[in-house]
Structure formats: C-alpha cells, structure tokens
Amino acid sequence: MPQMNMQQMMKQARKMQEKLAATEEKLAQTEVTASAGGGMVKVVATGDLHITSVEIAPEAVDPDDVDLLQDMVLAAVNDALTQAQQLASQQMGAITGGLNIPGLM
Template identity: 35%
Template sequence: MNIGKMMQQAKKMQEDMKIMQAEMAKMEVYGEAGGGMVKVMMTGDQMVRKVDIDASLWEEQDKGLIEDLMAAAVNQASQKVADTQKDKQKGLMAGMPLPPGFSL
C-alpha cells in the first residue's frame, strides 16, 4: 500500500469519526438498578439527561441505598455507551491495515 492511499484512508477515517461522534451525542441509552427502581437516561456523549427514582425508595428513607442504586444505574448506562462506541470504532477501522497486535 502506498503512502498516498494510506493518507486518504486516514482522512476518510477522521471524517467518519466526526460523524460517529455526532451520532453518539444524539444517541440515548438507559441504565437501571434495583429491578428498575432507579433509571437513568444518558446521551452517547455521557451526559445524564433524565433520572427516575421510584417513589417507594423515598418512603424507605435509605439515603445509602438510593445513592448505591443511582451509581449502579449511571455505571450501567455509561458501560452501554462505551460498548456502543467501541463497536462503532471497530466498524470504522474495518479494512484499515493495522500493525500486528494493534487493537481498539
């Protein structure tokens, strides 16, 4: 493969990456914990946009439990974003000659 062709592929990959990042920012993922008692909606750029806490959790007045469930729900949504981003990046790299042992 010649250097010119590699540069063209790299430029296209940069353009595709910008498109992917814009798509990711618009994407919505959901995380939940406690059997759905706590739910969060997060965008693909990892901004939490909505939190839903079941009213029964407030009645229990267990601050620690609510905090733990919030953390678990946010972590689940965040992991979904990371997994989706990794899958999309693999698609962008398809066909690119990578050095042995290199992975995303």
C-alpha cells in the same frame, strides 16, 4: 513489496477521519437506558458518555434508607455508562478495524 501511493493513503486517512467524526456525532445523539431497584431508578446516558437524565420513583425515596437509594443511583449510573462505552467501542471499532487509536473513545 508495493508501496502505497502517499496521496492515496492521505485520501483514506481523510475518509476515516470523516467517518469517525460522523460516528462521534451519532454517538452524542444515541441514548442508552439503565435501571436499578426493579426500575425504581432509571438513568439515561448518551453514547459520548453524558448522563442526560435520572428518574427516581417516589416509592424509592425512603428517608430511613437513604443508603439504598444512593446504591440504586450508583448502580444505574455505572450500568448506563458501561452500556454507552460499549456502544462507542463497537461503533468506533467498526471504523478503525479494531485498532486502539489514542484519543478515541
């Protein structure tokens, strides 16, 4: 069985590391948007799982039904984070060949 040249292996590892860093930077700049309540609550998150904005339509604010607004915000945030996580998994998986490397998204 042929052995891989250690220098060649290190070169490939550096190349993968560079691709991962570039992908992480791209994810930090890529946004996903989720909404709930028929669009009354919108949440934007980045691919590195940061919420960047929450928009609440004025008609969603009913002082007599705060629970509904809270549920809509929670649903939109969870959906945005799920989308961002899926985006990160897809892009990182394309680089790592589907390997689950600890410390990566």
